Amino acid sequence: MSRDSWEVLRRTVGEEMQALQAAVDTYDDAAARVLGINRTDLRCLELLTQHPALTPSRLGAELGLATGSVTAMLDRLERLGHLTRSPDPTDRRKTLIQITDTARQRTWELYGPFVAEGDTLMKDYTTADLELLAGFLRRNRDLYERHLARVRQA
Secondary structure (H helix, E strand, C coil), X not given: CCHHHHHHXXXXXXXXXXXXXXXXXXHHHHHHHHHCXXXXXXXXXXXXXXXXXXXXXXXXXXXXXXHHHHHHHHHHHHHCCCEEEEEECCEEEEEEEEECXXXXXXXXXXXXXXXXXXHHHHCCCCHHHHHHHHHHHHHHHHHHHHHHHHHHHC
């Protein structure tokens, strides 16, 4: 492959990544509106679907929020019926946050079709292709996370 062809392909990959990110952002905005919440709230629900329960401090760290902002977010989401708070059975000083079944179902209705179609889409790729893609995505996520730390320190 010539240097010019490689450069065109590299630029195309970059443009496709930007377009994908824009599409994801736009979809997440629409999904948050359907749920009657903001994007940070949506990210909180996403985290709660990935874990049986999380503490407010863990949510704050994952979302980059201060304690007061976490409390306001949890109050709002609890009032909307999206989460519950309960004492940690192993340490009564801690509170555990869990997504409600209703919120889990509503988010699945919005994002579940991606899982089904994504599985179908991935069937077109070999194991080697998927390993390459997974590595590429992981390295890009690491890049963003490193730069996020830099931006948060600014």
